[in-house]
Amino acid sequence: MDKSFHYMxxxxxxxxxxxxxxxxxxxxxxxxxPKVLDYLLLHNGSIQKDIAAGCCIDVAxxxxxxxxxxxxxxxxxxxxxxxxxxxxxxxxxxxxxxxEQMKGIFSRGEDAAFSGISDEEKESFLETLYKICENLxxxxxxx
Amino acid sequence: MDKSFHYMxxxxxxxxxxxxxxxxxxxxxxxxxPKVLDYLLLHNGSIQKDIAAGCCIDVAxxxxxxxxxxxxxxxxxxxxxxxxxxxxxxxxxxxxxxxEQMKGIFSRGEDAAFSGISDEEKESFLETLYKICENLxxxxxxx
DNA sequence: TAGAAACAATTTGCATGCTAATTATAATTT
DNA sequence: AAATTATAATTAGCATGCAAATTGTTTCTA
Numbered sequence: 001m002d003k004s005f006h007y008m009x010x011x012x013x014x015x016x017x018x019x020x021x022x023x024x025x026x027x028x029x030x031x032x033x034p035k036v037l038d039y040l041l042l043h044n045g046s047i048q049k050d051i052a053a054g055c056c057i058d059v060a061x062x063x064x065x066x067x068x069x070x071x072x073x074x075x076x077x078x079x080x081x082x083x084x085x086x087x088x089x090x091x092x093x094x095x096x097x098x099x100e101q102m103k104g105i106f107s108r109g110e111d112a113a114f115s116g117i118s119d120e121e122k123e124s125f126l127e128t129l130y131k132i133c134e135n136l137x138x139x140x141x142x143x
Numbered sequence: 144m145d146k147s148f149h150y151m152x153x154x155x156x157x158x159x160x161x162x163x164x165x166x167x168x169x170x171x172x173x174x175x176x177p178k179v180l181d182y183l184l185l186h187n188g189s190i191q192k193d194i195a196a197g198c199c200i201d202v203a204x205x206x207x208x209x210x211x212x213x214x215x216x217x218x219x220x221x222x223x224x225x226x227x228x229x230x231x232x233x234x235x236x237x238x239x240x241x242x243e244q245m246k247g248i249f250s251r252g253e254d255a256a257f258s259g260i261s262d263e264e265k266e267s268f269l270e271t272l273y274k275i276c277e278n279l280x281x282x283x284x285x286x
Numbered sequence: 287t288a289g290a291a292a293c294a295a296t297t298t299g300c301a302t303g304c305t306a307a308t309t310a311t312a313a314t315t316t
Numbered sequence: 317a318a319a320t321t322a323t324a325a326t327t328a329g330c331a332t333g334c335a336a337a338t339t340g341t342t343t344c345t346a
Contacts, residue, residue: 031333038149056154060325061302065301083312086324124264203335208332
């Protein structure tokens with residue numbers, strides 16, 4: 001196996017997200033939806049622009065994901081304070097339940113990824129990952 | 144920022160691949176093409192199934208990527224030894240030149256990601272990343 | 287060796303992902 | 317206040333990504 005950073009990043013991301021997709025399909029979620037539920041659990045009532053930034057995808061992509069989630073009754077989109085330009089997004093009860101299920105799925109996926117790796121090693125890995133994250137991130141994009 | 148593994152993995156992957164896309168667009172490559180060139184530089188003459196596995200994507204996706212790369216003269220697809228089922232893929236001269244350019248782009252991207260991180264820290268990060276890679280990978284998929 | 291099974295690639299249909307252009311609304315400027 | 321500018325969301329067009337079905341070829345097996 002190629003041990004370069006870019007290759008392993010691609011491989012880990014691909015396999016991890018495939019694992020998450022497989023599990024989330026069992027609770028009737030498509031690829032783009034888990035990250036949105038995860039974000040809304042922490043930031044319920046955000047506008048679409050901020051959800052997109054938090055999920056690291058374009059607002060144009062977010063439109064489609066959210067409209068399918070609204071159709072399925074996972075979220076609601078509302079105007080607020082007479083502002084008709086911004087749309088505030090809220091989890092429904094069903095959406096909150098599904099988001100909680102996703103937390104378990106993410107957690108089990110993480111356990112699988114770090115299987116056989118000590119807490120200390122995991123800890124310092126995550127610290128470096130955080131530094132990389134900051135290096136690659138314009139602070140305003142992820143707020 | 145959310146410091147969970149799954150969140151940071153998503154963020155790093157998104158920002159890193161966006162950086163690579165931006166640079167590779169300058170040498171007229173689309174999203175899926177850099178990883179194929181990178182793979183072929185190490186495994187020229189592979190069949191499509193193996194390239195797909197090496198790039199961690201489905202063979203069905205590979206079909207389209209390769210056909211666009213063939214149209215642009217980056218690769219050639221040939222039959223071999225009277226076997227009309229498998230297609231062996233080779234870099235053209237143009238493809239090889241572009242692949243070499245991509246190596247530079249990947250390398251500069253990696254430098255940006257690890258900016259301010261010591262060689263020792265980077266080394267142990269990559270070791271853990273490799274373990275995670277193995278944990279998530281069925282050996283036969285990536286050979 | 288004929289039929290069955292396996293295999294490599296493609297096609298189809300859908301859901302992301304992007305950029306660029308558009309629409310509608312809000313805020314600023316003059 | 318009217319015109320300009322900025323902003324949030326959507327739409328359109330393309331390239332991935334997937335799963336499932338199909339096609340053509342090869343291998344196995346009875």
